[in-house]
Amino acid sequence: MIAKQKYLALSGGIGGAKLVLGLSHVLAPEQLSVVANTGDDFQHFGLTVCPDIDTLMYTLSGLGNKELGWGREDESWNFMAACTELGMDTWFRLGDRDLALHLYRTQRLADGAKLTQITAELCERLGIRVRVIPMSDMPAPTVVFTDRGELSFQEYFVRYRCSPEIRELEYGGMNAAAMSPLFEQSLHDPALQAVIICPSNPFLSIQPILSLPVVKQTVRKAGKPVIVISPVVAGEALKGPTVKIMQQLHMNSDVQAIAEFYHDIADGLIIDSKDSNHAEAITAMGIRVHSCNIVMHTLEDRIDLAREVLRFSEQLRTQHRQA
Amino acid sequence: MIAKQKYLALSGGIGGAKLVLGLSHVLAPEQLSVVANTGDDFQHFGLTVCPDIDTLMYTLSGLGNKELGWGREDESWNFMAACTELGMDTWFRLGDRDLALHLYRTQRLADGAKLTQITAELCERLGIRVRVIPMSDMPAPTVVFTDRGELSFQEYFVRYRCSPEIRELEYGGMNAAAMSPLFEQSLHDPALQAVIICPSNPFLSIQPILSLPVVKQTVRKAGKPVIVISPVVAGEALKGPTVKIMQQLHMNSDVQAIAEFYHDIADGLIIDSKDSNHAEAITAMGIRVHSCNIVMHTLEDRIDLAREVLRFSEQLRTQHRQA
Numbered sequence: 043m044i045a046k047q048k049y050l051a052l053s054g055g056i057g058g059a060k061l062v063l064g065l066s067h068v069l070a071p072e073q074l075s076v077v078a079n080t081g082d083d084f085q086h087f088g089l090t091v092c093p094d095i096d097t098l099m100y101t102l103s104g105l106g107n108k109e110l111g112w113g114r115e116d117e118s119w120n121f122m123a124a125c126t127e128l129g130m131d132t133w134f135r136l137g138d139r140d141l142a143l144h145l146y147r148t149q150r151l152a153d154g155a156k157l158t159q160i161t162a163e164l165c166e167r168l169g170i171r172v173r174v175i176p177m178s179d180m181p182a183p184t185v186v187f188t189d190r191g192e193l194s195f196q197e198y199f200v201r202y203r204c205s206p207e208i209r210e211l212e213y214g215g216m217n218a219a220a221m222s223p224l225f226e227q228s229l230h231d232p233a234l235q236a237v238i239i240c241p242s243n244p245f246l247s248i249q250p251i252l253s254l255p256v257v258k259q260t261v262r263k264a265g266k267p268v269i270v271i272s273p274v275v276a277g278e279a280l281k282g283p284t285v286k287i288m289q290q291l292h293m294n295s296d297v298q299a300i301a302e303f304y305h306d307i308a309d310g311l312i313i314d315s316k317d318s319n320h321a322e323a324i325t326a327m328g329i330r331v332h333s334c335n336i337v338m339h340t341l342e343d344r345i346d347l348a349r350e351v352l353r354f355s356e357q358l359r360t361q362h363r364q365a
Numbered sequence: 366m367i368a369k370q371k372y373l374a375l376s377g378g379i380g381g382a383k384l385v386l387g388l389s390h391v392l393a394p395e396q397l398s399v400v401a402n403t404g405d406d407f408q409h410f411g412l413t414v415c416p417d418i419d420t421l422m423y424t425l426s427g428l429g430n431k432e433l434g435w436g437r438e439d440e441s442w443n444f445m446a447a448c449t450e451l452g453m454d455t456w457f458r459l460g461d462r463d464l465a466l467h468l469y470r471t472q473r474l475a476d477g478a479k480l481t482q483i484t485a486e487l488c489e490r491l492g493i494r495v496r497v498i499p500m501s502d503m504p505a506p507t508v509v510f511t512d513r514g515e516l517s518f519q520e521y522f523v524r525y526r527c528s529p530e531i532r533e534l535e536y537g538g539m540n541a542a543a544m545s546p547l548f549e550q551s552l553h554d555p556a557l558q559a560v561i562i563c564p565s566n567p568f569l570s571i572q573p574i575l576s577l578p579v580v581k582q583t584v585r586k587a588g589k590p591v592i593v594i595s596p597v598v599a600g601e602a603l604k605g606p607t608v609k610i611m612q613q614l615h616m617n618s619d620v621q622a623i624a625e626f627y628h629d630i631a632d633g634l635i636i637d638s639k640d641s642n643h644a645e646a647i648t649a650m651g652i653r654v655h656s657c658n659i660v661m662h663t664l665e666d667r668i669d670l671a672r673e674v675l676r677f678s679e680q681l682r683t684q685h686r687q688a
Contacts, residue, residue, distance in 0.1 A: 088411075088472040118443045124465035128490045138461035142447035149411040167451045 049355070050228045051076045051238040052177075054247020055097035056111035057273060057281045058240030061351070062172070063101050064344030065238070068352065071171030075228050079242070080157070080176045081184035081213060081250030082195045086134050089144040090151055093196075094247065095161055095176060096143060103168040111281075114139050133201045158222050175228065177251045180219035184250050185212040195246065204283040208290045211245055213253035221254045229264045236266055236355035241273040241336065243284045244303050245291070258307055267309040267358035269351060272297045275314040275337060296320060301329050310358050312336060312350060330358060372678070373551045374399045374561040375500075377570020378420040379434035380596060380604045381563030384674070385495070386424050387667030388561070391675065394494030398551050402565070403480070403499045404507035404536060404573030405518045409457050412467040413474055416519075417570065418484055418499060419466060426491040434604075437462050456524045481545050498551065500574045503542035507573050508535040518569065527606040531613045534568055536576035544577045552587045559589055559678035564596040564659065566607045567626050568614070581630055590632040590681035592674060595620045598637040598660060619643060624652050633681050635659060635673060653681060 049069060053062055053076050062076050078095045085091070093112065100106035100114055107113045117137035125132050136144065143164060150160045156179040165174055186198040188206035198206060228234065242248055252258055261268060277295050279285040285295040293299045297317045301308070301324040310330040313320065318333040325331055332354040338344045372392060376385055376399050385399050401418045408414070416435065423429035423437055430436045440460035448455050459467065466487065473483045479502040488497055509521040511529035521529060551557065565571055575581055584591060600618050602608040608618040616622045620640045624631070624647040633653040636643065641656040648654055655677040661667045 087468040088475055089468075114447075118441055118461065120441045120461040121444070121464050124437075124462035125468075128465050128469055128487070130465060130469055138441065138443040138464075139447035141444050141461075141464065142451050142453060145410040145412075145448075146451055146453055152411055164451070 046073075046233045047235045048073050048075070048228075048231055048233040049235055049238055049352075051240055052079075052242075052248055052251050053077070053094065053098060053240040054079045054242030055082070055094040058094075058242035058247065059098050059101040059106075059111070060338045060344050061238075061240045061271060061347060062098060063341070064338070064346070064348030065351070066102060066172050067341075067345045068348045071173075075173040075175055075224075077175045077177050077222075077225050077228070077251060078161075079247045079250050080178055081182055081246070082199070083181065083183065084194055084196045086136070086196075087130070089136075089141075089148045091134075091136075091144050091196075092147065092157070092161075092176070095174060096140070098174050099143075099161075099164060099168055099170060102165075102170045102172055102174070105168065113137055134196060156222075158224050173224075173228075175224045176222055177225060177257075178219040178254060179222050182214040182219035182250065182254065184214075184246065187212065199246070204286065208245075208287055211249070213250045218255050221257050221260070225257075226260060229260050234264060234266050235359065236351075237261055237264070237268045238351055238355070239268065239270040239304065239308070241271040241280055243273060243279075243282055243287070244300065245284070245287050246282075252307065261307060267355055268307050269310045269312065269355055269358065270300070270304045270308045271312045271336060271347070271351065272300050272314065272317070274300055274317075276316045280337065298323050301327055305329065310354055312347075312354060330354075330361070332357075369396075369556045370558045371396050371398070371551075371554055371556040372558055372561055372675075374563055375402075375565075375571055375574050376400070376417070376421060376563040377402045377565030378405070378417040381417075381565035381570065382420050382424040382429075382434070383661045383667050384561075384563045384594060384670060385421060386664070387661070387669070387671030388674070389425060389495050390664075390668045391671045394496075398496040398498055398547075400498045400500050400545075400548050400551070400574060401484075402570045402573050403501055404505055404569070405522070406504065406506065407517055407519045409459070409519075410453070412459075412464075412471045414457075414459075414467050414519075415470065415480070415484075415499070418497060419463070421497050422466075422484075422487060422491055422493060425488075425493045425495055425497070428491065436460055457519060479545075481547050496547075496551075498547045499545055500548060500580075501542040501577060502545050505537040505542035505573065505577065507537075507569065510535065522569070527609065531568075531610055534572070536573045541578050544580050544583070548580075549583060552583050557587060557589050558682065559674075560584055560587070560591045561674055561678070562591065562593040562627065562631070564594040564603055566596060566602075566605055566610070567623065568607070568610050569605075575630065584630060590678055591630050592633045592635065592678055592681065593623070593627045593631045594635045594659060594670070594674065595623050595637065595640070597623055597640075599639045603660065621646055624650055628652065633677055635670075635677060653677075653684070655680075 083092045157176045184195045186193045187210040190206040288295040297313045314336045321331040334350045406415045430438045480499045507518045509516045510533040513529040611618045620636045637659045644654040657673045
């Protein structure tokens with residue numbers, strides 16, 4: 043492992059964090075940066091909650107709830123019980139320990155600190171050496187237009203448990219947010235080997251990042267292989283409503299549709315061995331394909347997939363050089 | 366008991382709340398209003414914390430921690446544990462359940478609601494029918510000038526556990542806060558029978574209320590007996606640093622000094638039987654004296670003292686009429 047080789051992962055919450063954890067086991071901390079989707083961020087009880095950043099931090103620090111994939115292990119819910127007594131909203135569950143993080147962030151934001159800086163502070167305090175970078179320091183909320191009207195991401199995702207039918211998604215809100223300086227800087231880093239698009243929900247977690255102004259151009263200009271890990275296996279989502287949303291948006295729900303979705307940015311796509319029948323069609327789209335097991339149940343699965351990603355990126359780089 | 370007879374208590378936290386609880390047992394809820402000191406209020410982790418209002422609400426709702434006298438019963442401290450992990454300040458302890466109340470208040474303040482309204486909402490949600498009224502809807506912080514410099518109340522009281530030596534106290538901050546409309550209205554209520562100054566710390570809990578503009582004038586104009594319950598018994602404070610502060614402010618630490626402190630507002634002073642040797646001197650100051658047991662260990666003690674207060678107020682009213 044050459045220490046100066048660097049990798050940049052784009053990630054949402056639970057699914058992406060699994061691969062990021064795997065990558066953190068096969069790379070030195072200074073080799074790995076993760077850009078987190080902040081399109082899910084929202085205000086609750088006056089607190090700024092950043093679910094994807096938090097899931098990444100809890101996963102990487104080992105504090106995370108391994109069963110749920112979000113929130114903290116050994117969590118207690120007495121705050122929520124008291125909220126119920128006071129007739130406060132309880133559809134978004136904030137654990138007693140988890141609250142510390144939201145209060146820290148909210149207070150630092152009120153101090154005028156940027157989300158990138160605050161995230162770095164939290165990572166340092168939690169002993170995380172992998173760099174977690176918010177996609178933007180500005181609010182860039184994902185808005186979900188559904189058969190029940192316009193919903194904020196968390197209303198759609200948590201309050202209504204993804205049951206409304208999605209008609210359209212809007213990224214970034216009214217004012218175009220800029221990609222965070224550290225995100226941009228990471229793409230310009232000459233040591234960057236590859237951009238890794240984690241197996242997160244393409245519509246809810248990755249597209250908010252790629253939709254920020256100049257992100258796609260900057261990724262392309264970086265000239266490094268972009269590797270997507272499919273969030274779909276044999277027509278089923280690894281996690282969450284990916285396939286349901288693909289259907290609602292009138293897409294096929296297979297890895298070919300994933301390839302089409304990312305065709306203007308992806309150099310390579312990692313699909314599950316079960317989907318290798320689609321490899322030829324995807325290759326014909328100009329996207330290199332690598333197939334292996336991509337379902338991550340155990341830590342070993344995460345590490346194995348991380349190794350596959352790095353191997354594939356090395357292949358793509360070699361081809362880049364030869365081309 | 367004639368339902369329309371009304372009483373207004375001025376109270377700080379723990380000590381005052383004991384008597385208020387007693388009064389709530391011998392009066393119908395609509396007969397009793399309590400004005401709470403808000404000079405202790407402060408911002409912590411971006412939350413607006415009102416310790417005296419909260420102690421009154423927890424005491425009256427039965428949710429309070431009976432041993433500590435503040436905070437909630439069945440409280441857990443996992444939020445604080447997580448704050449410690451994150452290196453956040455932990456000198457002011459906020460319980461997991463208690464947090465709900467502070468978040469509710471902070472959010473409602475951000476909505477533009479007044480503290481009086483928010484307190485009424487919280488009381489309703491907690492099933493409290495006694496009216497708890499903040500002394501002001503505006504911030505009126507007590508500042509403590511000490512041998513260690515200028516301290517906010519909570520820094521003095523909680524962070525440094527009252528150990529700095531007090532040189533001077535300043536009430537209400539830079540801008541004069543107005544008494545809350547409901548406080549003023551309660552004093553103008555023709556059904557008002559007496560104003561009861563609870564056995565709270567005179568310097569830290571009662572003086573912040575009495576120092577608000579026009580409060581003393583409004584109390585005097587109301588023309589109803591003002592009864593003080595001594596916070597000192599036989600030269601010792603019932604609770605907290607009252608006697609220590611009296612010494613630091615070069616006062617004697619006995620009930621006579623309490624009488625002197627309140628001489629321009631008090632019609633009657635209830636002292637402990639142990640202090641009845643001071644009765645004559647206090648009477649000579651033009652303040653009526655009633656002596657009984659004023660130490661409240663049990664709920665029965667609280668109720669007994671409440672009865673003594675009401676009896677004494679009846680006596681004073683009769684004398685008022687005769688005069």
